[in-house]
Amino acid sequence: MAEPSASGRFGDYGGRFVPEALVPACAEVEAAFRVAWADPAFVGTYRDLLRDYAGRPTPVTECRRLSEVLGVRLLLKREDLTHTGSHKINNVLGQGLLTLAMGKKRLIAETGAGQHGVATATAAALLGLDCVVYMGEVDTQRQELNVFRMRLLGAEVVPVRSGSRTLKDAVNEAMRAWVAEVDTTHYCLGSVMGPHPFPWMVRELQRVVGDEAAAQCRALLGADPDLVVACVGGGSNAAGTFAGFVDTGAALVGVEAAGGAAVARGVPGVLHGMRSLLLQDEEGQILEAESISAGLDYPGIGPEHAFLAATGRARYESAADDEVLEALQLLSRTEGIIPALEPAHALAWLVRAARSGEVGSGSTVLVTLSGRGDKDAQQVMRLLG
Amino acid sequence: MSGVALEPALRARRDAGAKLLVTYMTGELTADWVDYLQVMVEAGADAVEIGVPFSDPMVDGPTIQEASVRALERGATPEAILTATGGREQPVPLVAMTYANLVLRGGLQRFAARLSAAGVTGAIVPDLPLEESGSWEQAAGGAGVAAVLLAAPVTPDDRLGLICERSHGFVYGVNLMGVTGERASLARSAAVLAKRLKAHTDKPVVMGFGISTPEQAVEAASEADGVVVASALMRAVLDGAGIAEVGDRVADLRAALDRG
Numbered sequence: 001m002a003e004p005s006a007s008g009r010f011g012d013y014g015g016r017f018v019p020e021a022l023v024p025a026c027a028e029v030e031a032a033f034r035v036a037w038a039d040p041a042f043v044g045t046y047r048d049l050l051r052d053y054a055g056r057p058t059p060v061t062e063c064r065r066l067s068e069v070l071g072v073r074l075l076l077k078r079e080d081l082t083h084t085g086s087h088k089i090n091n092v093l094g095q096g097l098l099t100l101a102m103g104k105k106r107l108i109a110e111t112g113a114g115q116h117g118v119a120t121a122t123a124a125a126l127l128g129l130d131c132v133v134y135m136g137e138v139d140t141q142r143q144e145l146n147v148f149r150m151r152l153l154g155a156e157v158v159p160v161r162s163g164s165r166t167l168k169d170a171v172n173e174a175m176r177a178w179v180a181e182v183d184t185t186h187y188c189l190g191s192v193m194g195p196h197p198f199p200w201m202v203r204e205l206q207r208v209v210g211d212e213a214a215a216q217c218r219a220l221l222g223a224d225p226d227l228v229v230a231c232v233g234g235g236s237n238a239a240g241t242f243a244g245f246v247d248t249g250a251a252l253v254g255v256e257a258a259g260g261a262a263v264a265r266g267v268p269g270v271l272h273g274m275r276s277l278l279l280q281d282e283e284g285q286i287l288e289a290e291s292i293s294a295g296l297d298y299p300g301i302g303p304e305h306a307f308l309a310a311t312g313r314a315r316y317e318s319a320a321d322d323e324v325l326e327a328l329q330l331l332s333r334t335e336g337i338i339p340a341l342e343p344a345h346a347l348a349w350l351v352r353a354a355r356s357g358e359v360g361s362g363s364t365v366l367v368t369l370s371g372r373g374d375k376d377a378q379q380v381m382r383l384l385g
Numbered sequence: 386m387s388g389v390a391l392e393p394a395l396r397a398r399r400d401a402g403a404k405l406l407v408t409y410m411t412g413e414l415t416a417d418w419v420d421y422l423q424v425m426v427e428a429g430a431d432a433v434e435i436g437v438p439f440s441d442p443m444v445d446g447p448t449i450q451e452a453s454v455r456a457l458e459r460g461a462t463p464e465a466i467l468t469a470t471g472g473r474e475q476p477v478p479l480v481a482m483t484y485a486n487l488v489l490r491g492g493l494q495r496f497a498a499r500l501s502a503a504g505v506t507g508a509i510v511p512d513l514p515l516e517e518s519g520s521w522e523q524a525a526g527g528a529g530v531a532a533v534l535l536a537a538p539v540t541p542d543d544r545l546g547l548i549c550e551r552s553h554g555f556v557y558g559v560n561l562m563g564v565t566g567e568r569a570s571l572a573r574s575a576a577v578l579a580k581r582l583k584a585h586t587d588k589p590v591v592m593g594f595g596i597s598t599p600e601q602a603v604e605a606a607s608e609a610d611g612v613v614v615a616s617a618l619m620r621a622v623l624d625g626a627g628i629a630e631v632g633d634r635v636a637d638l639r640a641a642l643d644r645g
Contacts (some may be wrong), residue, residue: 007516017485017512019444020548021537021562162450168441175443180563182539270485270512271441283462284490285440 001203001239001246001304008196009275011310016195018273022175026181027175027274030197034114036205042305046094050208053126054082054089056313057207058368060216070354071361075220077368078236079237079275080339086371087209087237088119092188096123098216099186100254106130106185110174112139112167112233113295113342114146115371116190118217121155123188131155134174136166139294146375164288166297167233171272191234192302199302203239213366216375221364224248230368231345232256232316233296234316235305242314250366252314254305255349257296257324260289263316266300276303292383293341295371319348325383327351327371338373341380388504388603391432391478391531391554395589398431404642405611406602407591408635409482411436411452411619412466413459419469421622424632426477429639434509434615435470437463437483444511446566448616451623461498463487480507480533480554485517493521497528498643507531507554515547522551533557536582538574549586558582558592558609566616568595571604579608595643599641606642614638 008014016026036042049054058081079087093107099107107124109131117133124131133150137159140147150157163169171194174335178187192199192206217225228245230238232254242252256262266277271286279287279299289299301316308314319327324341325345327348332338339347346367353359373380395405408430410422425433438453438461445453463483470479481500488496488510500508507528513521520533525532531554536545539562549556558579561572575592582590592605593613602612621631 015517016514017517018514019511019537019559020514020540021559023514023516023544024539024541162447163440163454172441172443176564179444182562212462222453268489270489272443273512278486280490281485282490283464284487285457286486333457 001243004196004200008200010304012268013276013306014196014199015275016273017270017275018195019179021179022182023367025178026195026197028102029191031203032098033197035331036098036101042097046097049093050090052160054093055336056082056208057212058082060213060220060271061333062220066331067375069334070351072354073224073362073364074245075217075225075366077209077366079209079370080369080372084122085374086119086340087240088116088190089122090208090240091190091202091205091236092119092123095186095188096129099129100127102186104184104186106181107188108132108134108174108177108185109188109190110167110170111135111190112297114139114143114150114375118146118149118153118158120188121150121153124155125153133157134160134170136160136164136170138165139167143294145378149321166288167294168286168299175272176268188322191236191275192239192304193234193300199274199304202236203304206236206240206287207243209240209368210242213241214244214248217366224250225364225366227251227253227359227365228362229253229255229346229350229365231296231342231370232301232305233260233298233342235302237368239302239304241368242308246313253349254314254316255346256301256316256318257289257291257293257345258320259291260296260298260317261318262299262301264318271300274303276300277306289383292324293345295342296345309359317349319345323348323352325380329382337369339348339369340371341371341376343368343370388474388506389478390450391480391507392588394478395431395555399589404606405431405439405589405591405643406639407432407434407611408615408618409434409436409613409615410451411456413440413456413461414452414622417505417628419473420628420633423473423634424628428632428635430635431611432478432480434480434482435466435505437466437481437487439484439487442484444564446564446616447629448567448620448623449513449565455623462474463595467499467503467505474504477507478507479504480509482509483523485510485512488521494527497530500530501528506529507533509533509535509557511535513550515544526553526590535559536578538562538578540564545581546585549582552588555589556582556586558590560594560605561598567595567597567620569594571595571601575605576608579602583608599637602638603641603645604630
């Protein structure tokens with residue numbers, strides 16, 4: 001996938017819609033990242049951390065039993081096996097190193113499900129940085145264990161009580177905090193969203209997922225897969241995955257939560273520093289997304305995904321809560337892998353599409369399993385009664 | 386309804402030796418919100434900002450957030466706010482304060498025309514910085530609405546020059562690195578930015594964010610042409626202050642600025 005334009009745009013989407021006070025900070029992050037990403041020493045340190053600390057490369061697992069059930073050849077990119085249990089670690093190690101390179105001492109982050117918060121707290125502990133995580137109050141309740149993890153890692157967790165008290169409000173609060181602390185603090189945004197350069201930078205830091213997977217698929221299949229599927233909230237694991245396959249013949253599918261389907265039901269607008277597709281009413285008030293998965297509970301989508309949808313290079317589908325729970329159980333029982341609720345959306349769509357024949361029998365399919373289900377076990381236990 | 390043009394009115398007051406007082410009222414915060422706006426004008430505001438609330442107000446602190454939520458819960462829409470605004474002519478300029486998504490939703494030109502039809506002659510959209518505000522400045526200008534730009538303490542000199550050049554109505558100096566809201570004391574960055582802005586432009590320079598008391602207003606206005614007072618007034622309304630009480634507060638600010 002290409003670099004955005006000088007104004008940070010992917011087609012009509014992206015940009016830098018931030019208050020004047022944050023313009024210099026965004027420009028500083030962009031300049032620092034450009035230097036770092038071209039610097040073999042920085043990239044070398046990042047790669048070493050991915051290998052020795054995060055446990056990369058992660059394997060691609062062929063799912064023999066589930067493949068038989070679905071009539072396809074299913075491969076999983078196992079981001080659930082990374083340290084901290086999701087792809088989020090790839091991004092935070094990069095931004096953590098960048099924070100040091102910028103001479104800053106402190107990280108702030110937003111989190112929904114808590115995975116990005118835990119990952120940021122982890123990177124902060126590893127690199128000796130202070131860390132504050134903003135988390136919607138609703139999410140602190142449904143992801144209590146992750147709140148405890150962050151505190152155990154030495155981070156401060158600030159429950160956000162404004163608005164819908166979920167991920168979008170956590171982003172608002174982190175942006176507000178960043179303005180006041182921008183001298184000393186880097187905002188470690190967790191997805192391919194927000195003002196330029198974040199959508200591009202986070203995609204670059206996640207492209208290791210797609211680059212590894214593309215090589216692994218070729219080794220396993222002798223070819224590229226027919227279909228590449230990933231779940232999308234803001235869209236970082238999907239952007240990283242797609243980056244490895246956009247130049248191949250593979251069809252790309254992003255799966256959103258039905259209650260947060262920005263591509264299907266959103267219209268262009270400006271939120272959190274970016275122009276993208278957003279769930280909003282006719283006046284322009286942002287609507288609250290609703291999903292069992294706190295990580296996909298976001299009324300927008302990263303601007304590059306809006307662009308890929310507009311060009312048709314990727315398409316975006318959605319999965320409803322009940323089929324997500326079914327897919328989660330199906331993978332658990334057939335493969336002994338309990339996925340997080342977020343990637344269970346990608347599987348849920350695949351299950352539906354394979355049953356309906358939309359995905360042809362014998363197709364080769366790569367699904368990015370972006371995180372493991374431990375964090376959701378309690379919630380799933382309640383939901384399944 | 387044709388409103389009072391923003392920049393000529395503010396220049397005239399400034400050139401007559403007055404310090405400018407800009408107050409703020411969240412549209413549809415109460416059923417009688419236009420009466421609050423009216424009393425601010427009667428008590429000596431030189432212009433009034435009308436907050437058009439957005440669900441995700443990124444530059445606003447707890448007070449304006451609370452006012453926005455309350456107004457939205459009462460069913461506030463840009464249309465309702467502008468209809469009520471247009472229903473009563475004011476002798477001073479009115480300036481909309483809102484966010485990019487509301488401006489963009491129905492199209493820039495339509496929003497600008499709607500403001501103009503309601504007699505609103507200025508607009509502040511804090512999430513449209515220089516790089517993103519070009520088409521909005523054009524649309525607003527075409528409708529006779531002054532697009533006010535903001536400058537921050539961290540804005541470098543070359544950018545400050547561009548902001549002063551392209552801002553219409555006045556230049557809004559943001560006193561501090563932070564969100565709107567009451568503070569115990571005026572930020573030190575306020576005077577520094579005010580001086581820098583005055584060195585760049587002859588347009589009225591009005592400072593805002595964190596000005597709560599008459600003393601802070603006088604201090605903030607000393608290096609600038611005037612001040613915006615918003616959160617402190619909205620805090621009072623949220624806490625139940627009636628129209629007369631808010632009028633008294635604005636009169637106190639006016640008197641303090643006039644004494645200097």
